[in-house]
Amino acid sequence: MSLRLLLVRSIAFILLATLTLGAVLVYWHALQKVRADMRGAMMVGLRIVDNAVDDAEEVALPRRRLELLVADFNGDRNLRAVLFNPDNSLALYSYLQPPERPAPEFLLNLLSGPPLVEAVQLPPAFKNLGILMLESDARNEVADVWSEAALPLSILAVFFSLIVIVLYFTLGRALKPLEDLTFAFARIGNGDYRTRVAPFFPRELTRLSSGFNEMAIRLSEMERRNHRLHEQLETVQEEERIELARNLHDDVSPLLFSVDVDAMTIKELAQTRDVDALVERANAIRSAVVDMKRNVKALLGQLRPSGLHALSLANAIENLISYWKSRRPEIVFSCECPDKSWGSRIDSALYSIIRESLSNAVKHTKPSRIEVLIEETYHDVLVARVLDDGGGLGPGVATGGFGLIGMKERAALLGGTLVVENRRDRPGVVVTARLPVPSEADSFPAMEGIAAQ
Numbered sequence: 001m002s003l004r005l006l007l008v009r010s011i012a013f014i015l016l017a018t019l020t021l022g023a024v025l026v027y028w029h030a031l032q033k034v035r036a037d038m039r040g041a042m043m044v045g046l047r048i049v050d051n052a053v054d055d056a057e058e059v060a061l062p063r064r065r066l067e068l069l070v071a072d073f074n075g076d077r078n079l080r081a082v083l084f085n086p087d088n089s090l091a092l093y094s095y096l097q098p099p100e101r102p103a104p105e106f107l108l109n110l111l112s113g114p115p116l117v118e119a120v121q122l123p124p125a126f127k128n129l130g131i132l133m134l135e136s137d138a139r140n141e142v143a144d145v146w147s148e149a150a151l152p153l154s155i156l157a158v159f160f161s162l163i164v165i166v167l168y169f170t171l172g173r174a175l176k177p178l179e180d181l182t183f184a185f186a187r188i189g190n191g192d193y194r195t196r197v198a199p200f201f202p203r204e205l206t207r208l209s210s211g212f213n214e215m216a217i218r219l220s221e222m223e224r225r226n227h228r229l230h231e232q233l234e235t236v237q238e239e240e241r242i243e244l245a246r247n248l249h250d251d252v253s254p255l256l257f258s259v260d261v262d263a264m265t266i267k268e269l270a271q272t273r274d275v276d277a278l279v280e281r282a283n284a285i286r287s288a289v290v291d292m293k294r295n296v297k298a299l300l301g302q303l304r305p306s307g308l309h310a311l312s313l314a315n316a317i318e319n320l321i322s323y324w325k326s327r328r329p330e331i332v333f334s335c336e337c338p339d340k341s342w343g344s345r346i347d348s349a350l351y352s353i354i355r356e357s358l359s360n361a362v363k364h365t366k367p368s369r370i371e372v373l374i375e376e377t378y379h380d381v382l383v384a385r386v387l388d389d390g391g392g393l394g395p396g397v398a399t400g401g402f403g404l405i406g407m408k409e410r411a412a413l414l415g416g417t418l419v420v421e422n423r424r425d426r427p428g429v430v431v432t433a434r435l436p437v438p439s440e441a442d443s444f445p446a447m448e449g450i451a452a453q
């Protein structure tokens with residue numbers, strides 16, 4: 001059952017119980033009053049009859065006197081006089097004044113009860129002339145009670161019904177925000193983050209609607225970011241694959257080819273038994289294999305993040321640097337990184353930021369020196385810097401491409417910041433990431449002795 005119906009039903013029940021109690025009290029009072037009035041009317045009636053027949057000795061026509069006495073009761077509100085003949089047959093009776101607004105039959109049955117009947121003791125002069133009886137009839141009294149109680153009771157009933165109706169509609173309006181919110185949450189639950197609710201009234205609920213809308217805005221913003229990160233990730237992965245294919249092709253294929261050629265030559269030389277030439281070819285093969293091993297190792301270093309969980313951050317950065325050293329021997333690289341871990345999330349973010357900064361420095365400019373520095377300040381902030389002495393940022397790089405955005409987002413996800421700017425001390429770019437250091441419980445010492453070979 002809905003909250004609205006539950007509340008309306010409970011209040012309607014209370015009002016109905018009050019109304020019923022009121023009606024029962026009114027009924028009880030009315031019952032006492034009708035009975036007392038009937039008894040009173042009977043006493044008055046008996047006294048009237050007594051007075052009328054008092055001077056019986058002087059009455060010339062006693063039977064006529066009795067008939068007149070019965071006629072005296074015509075139009076009485078509560079009593080009926082009935083005259084029976086000596087043989088018990090009905091001779092005459094008075095008629096009752098009819099009520100102006102008769103009460104309904106059920107009320108009459110409830111309130112009137114059995115009529116009071118009294119046989120009048122007549123003086124001896126009236127003996128054998130008939131039997132006079134007085135009989136009460138509550139019709140008029142009940143009609144009075146009805147007209148007195150009906151109006152207040154019906155006003156109360158109308159008032160209570162109005163309360164219930166007004167309550168029903170007011171509750172409907174007051175609870176509508178909850179209904180809206182339920183629907184809105186269901187839509188959010190189904191992934192529709194564009195859902196918004198109109199401002200709620202009354203005032204107490206306005207904060208609820210604005211809070212919900214803020215939450216929905218944040219969720220859609222997060223979804224958008226997620227989407228973009230996902231796209232970036234795919235782009236980056238695609239680029240990495242292409243780069244890997246190119247590197248394999250450029251660095252390993254020629255060596256494999258030369259090994260193949262040398263092996264063929266050895267086969268031919270074996271027939272001439274030219275030992276010196278054979279040794280020379282074998283040495284050539286060995287040096288090609290050494291080159292290949294170095295290249296493959298550098299490529300493995302590039303294949304992060306799969307490598308990072310096996311390497312410490314410092315080692316992974318060293319690998320990255322040796323990868324670039326082998327490609328750009330003219331650049332001098334330096335690295336100052338404490339051999340420690342700040343937890344996998346931070347390590348992995350730092351690695352990604354440094355990898356992108358290195359590749360930007362190498363790709364977009366011609367530096368002679370690149371420095372990587374990681375330090376922990378006394379204020380529990382981790383500062384990572386990558387500095388190059390290339391040409392610096394061009395004027396059009398206001399927001400950056402996916403690489404810069406990705407770095408900034410990685411830092412923001414960890415509650416930190418990332419700034420890419422031109423160096424002040426000399427031409428070149430400095431990338432500065434500032435990340436809050438996690439509490440002791442989250443950080444781990446660097447794993448030793450597992451640096452991949």
Ligand SMILES: Nc1ncnc2c1ncn2[C@@H]1O[C@H](COP(=O)(O)OP(=O)(O)O)[C@@H](O)[C@H]1O
Nearest residue numbers: 360361364365392393397400401402403404429
């Ligand atoms: N170290 C740097 N030196 C000079 N220019 C840079 C450097 N790093 C980034 N940039 C500039 O910023 C731009 C955006 O970089 P990025 O977001 O990484 O995108 P992408 O590397 O895909 O071009 C680059 O195109 C380049 O012009």
Ligand SMILES: [Mg+2]
Nearest residue numbers: 356360403404
């Ligand atoms: Mg880039």
